[in-house]
Amino acid sequence: MSKRKELEEELARGKEEVERMKNQQDELMKELQMVQDQRSILESRIAESHSSEKELEEKIISAVKLLISIRQKRDELLVEHKDAIREVNELRGSVQEEAGSFCTPQFLSFSFMEINEATNNFDPSWKIGEGSYGSVYKGVLRHMHVAIKMLPFYGSQDHLEFQHEVEVSCRVRHPNLMTLIGTCPESRSLIYEYLQNGSLEDRLTCRNRTPPLPWQTRIRIATEICSALIFLHSNKPSIIHGNLKPTKVLLDGNYVCKLGDLDILRIIPPGENMTKTSPKSTSAYMDPEFLETGELAPELDVYSFGIIMMRLLTGRPALGIVNDVKCALENEVFNAVLDFSAGDWPLEQANQLAHLALRCCEKNHFNRPDLASEVWSVLEAMMVSCTASATCLGSRPHRRIPSHFICPIFQEVMKDPHIAADGFTYEADAIKGWLQSGHNTSPMTNLKLSDCNLLPNYALLYAIQEWQQRS
Numbered sequence: 118m119s120k121r122k123e124l125e126e127e128l129a130r131g132k133e134e135v136e137r138m139k140n141q142q143d144e145l146m147k148e149l150q151m152v153q154d155q156r157s158i159l160e161s162r163i164a165e166s167h168s169s170e171k172e173l174e175e176k177i178i179s180a181v182k183l184l185i186s187i188r189q190k191r192d193e194l195l196v197e198h199k200d201a202i203r204e205v206n207e208l209r210g211s212v213q214e215e216a217g218s219f220c221t222p223q224f225l226s227f228s229f230m231e232i233n234e235a236t237n238n239f240d241p242s243w244k245i246g247e248g249s250y251g252s253v254y255k256g257v258l259r260h261m262h263v264a265i266k267m268l269p270f271y272g273s274q275d276h277l278e279f280q281h282e283v284e285v286s287c288r289v290r291h292p293n294l295m296t297l298i299g300t301c302p303e304s305r306s307l308i309y310e311y312l313q314n315g316s317l318e319d320r321l322t323c324r325n326r327t328p329p330l331p332w333q334t335r336i337r338i339a340t341e342i343c344s345a346l347i348f349l350h351s352n353k354p355s356i357i358h359g360n361l362k363p364t365k366v367l368l369d370g371n372y373v374c375k376l377g378d379l380d381i382l383r384i385i386p387p388g389e390n391m392t393k394t395s396p397k398s399t400s401a402y403m404d405p406e407f408l409e410t411g412e413l414a415p416e417l418d419v420y421s422f423g424i425i426m427m428r429l430l431t432g433r434p435a436l437g438i439v440n441d442v443k444c445a446l447e448n449e450v451f452n453a454v455l456d457f458s459a460g461d462w463p464l465e466q467a468n469q470l471a472h473l474a475l476r477c478c479e480k481n482h483f484n485r486p487d488l489a490s491e492v493w494s495v496l497e498a499m500m501v502s503c504t505a506s507a508t509c510l511g512s513r514p515h516r517r518i519p520s521h522f523i524c525p526i527f528q529e530v531m532k533d534p535h536i537a538a539d540g541f542t543y544e545a546d547a548i549k550g551w552l553q554s555g556h557n558t559s560p561m562t563n564l565k566l567s568d569c570n571l572l573p574n575y576a577l578l579y580a581i582q583e584w585q586q587r588s
Contacts, residue, residue, distance in 0.1 A: 225299030227308060231258060232301050236265060250378060255311055262311040263298060279305050289356060292525045292561070293345035295367065295375045309377075313370050316377075317425075318363035321432055329458040332467075333503045334372055335429040337520065339470070340496040341374045342366060342422060344541075347489045347562045350415040357413055361421035362402040362435070363428060373520040401435035406482055416482035422492075423477025423485075430471055432456030439478050442471055466499055489564060497540045501576075522581050526551065526560055531581060534574040538566040542574045 235256030236243055246253035251268045258265075268279055283300055290296070299308040314320065317338065320330050330338070342361075349356040358365075358376060367377045404420035407413065427438045431454045445451045451471055455462055473495055479485050486492050500521065524531045526547035533545040539559035543551075551560055552569050559566055 225259075225308070227258060227299050227301045227306070229301060229304045232256075232265060232304050232306050235263070258299075258308060261298065262313070264309045264311045266307045266309065268305040268307065283307070289349060289352070291345055291348045292528075293341045293373070293375055294348075295377045310369075310375075312367040312375060314368035314372060316364045317366035317368060317374065320368060321363060321428060329432075329456070330372070330429075332459040332462045335459055336466075336470075336496070336499050336503055338366070338368075338372070338374045339426050339429055340500050341520075342376065342425065343488055343492055343496055344561055345376050346415075346418050346422060347493060347564070350418070350488065351563045355415060357415060358418050358421075359413065360400075360403075361418050361425070362400060363425060366425070371518055371520050371523070373523075401438075404482070406480065414482060415488075416485050419477050419485045419488060419492075420482070422488070423474045426470060426474035426477070430455060430462075430467060430474070432458065439475070443475060446471055446475070466502070469495065470499075489562065493540070519584065521577070522584065530585075531577070534577045534581070535571040536574045537571060538568050539564065542577055545571065 233239065235258045236254040237256075239254065243254050243256065244252055245255050245264065251266055254265045254267070256263055256265050279302065283297070295312070296310045297307060298310060300306065301308070315324070319325075320327060323329060346358070346361075349358060358378075360378065361376070365376060365378050366374050368374055402421040402424045404417045407417045407420075424435050424438065427433075427442050428435060431438065431442065433441060433454065433456075441454055442451070445454045446468070451468055452464060455464075455467055473486065473492060476484070476486050477492070518530060521542070522530050524534075524544035524547050525541060527544050529544070531542070531544045534542045535545045535548060536542050537548050537559070539562055541559065541561045543560070548560070548571060557566055557569070558564060
């Protein structure tokens with residue numbers, strides 16, 4: 118019995134061992150299944166990564182090819198750019214040569230014998246001006262009344278200065294700038310048109326008992342000076358007069374003003390707003406800021422123009438005129454300083470001009486108004502008002518042709534006046550020809566036109582017709 122019991126116990130232990138081993142086997146099988154499942158997942162991921170790697174390799178290859186292509190195109194464009202720059206420089210050179218050759222034939226060439234004969238052997242009584250710029254004689258050359266300017270001799274710089282004035286005069290053709298007719302290199306003479314009514318200074322001081330200028334004429338003169346300055350300042354490079362005053366403003370037979378002394382014009386290099394130079398004058402018309410710093414900028418001419426406008430309004434000397442006008446305006450008694458020998462000024466317009474003139478004479482040049490965008494609009498409106506007024510028709514002595522009746526291009530009385538985008542009026546055929554020849558700038562200011570539209574100026578047409586009937 119005891120043996121049987123032992124066998125049964127041993128058999129029970131064997132069964133338990135077998136059962137335990139079965140359980141372990143089941144657990145191992147489960148683990149194996151999990152491992153197999155994970156293996157399939159990893160194999161799937163490996164396959165996907167191989168596929169992604171292949172796609173990335175293809176994209177990298179494509180990007181490299183694209184980069185190589187872009188570099189090739191860049192190199193080709195650089196070559197084309199260099200070729201284009203070379204061609205542009207060649208064209209600029211040829212254009213400058215053509216421009217130079219085009220300018221030269223516009224001037225007549227005179228011999229020293231002709232100059233000597235025209236001035237009656239440099240008769241002192243024929244001398245009409247003298248200064249640091251040289252001597253000026255009136256004379257007759259080839260049946261033309263001319264002003265002959267003899268430049269002084271100062272050594273080796275003479276020839277360069279003579280060439281400079283000729284080159285500048287070639288560039289600055291404008292109805293309100295003195296016209297250079299010809300030259301005489303052997304005597305260093307420049308021959309300009311002769312302006313029979315002398316200088317604005319002569320007319321403001323009533324020299325030789327000449328009658329005072331009417332207020333309408335004074336407004337027109339201010340407008341013409343402004344037009345000439347805008348033209349000079351808008352040139353590329355910018356040109357500064359630098360010594361503007363009434364003695365440099367000359368008047369022709371119709372009292373059209375023209376700025377003289379073109380040899381003193383200064384050029385500001387391209388890309389700069391100002392340059393430095395030594396002042397050649399210390400007159401009351403000279404900008405105090407320029408006298409202090411020597412910085413040459415368009416605002417220098419704006420200051421001088423402001424003083425001239427005050428003189429046109431008051432007739433007073435330039436020295437102290439800024440304080441006189443400022444005090445009169447502050448105390449609201451500007452009519453006390455207004456020059457009524459010019460006639461019955463429209464007080465509102467006169468006050469507006471006086472305020473504008475004071476702004477032009479601000480000590481800080483940054484506070485001065487811009488001629489093209491601010492001053493011109495005021496003067497233009499006054500000119501239109503003057504043109505439309507009946508009194509303006511009889512304002513010129515001896516029934517001379519009013520200058521605003523004359524086309525700035527044809528220099529003839531207009532038959533079909535049209536207003537362009539620059540605000541100036543031209544003969545229709547003249548301005549149409551100008552535009553059709555490829556110009557997109559104003560013939561008067563040299564500024565780019567906002568458009569090419571033309572409007573008939575009926576008010577001016579009726580004024581011209583009425584004037585012609587009265588004549």
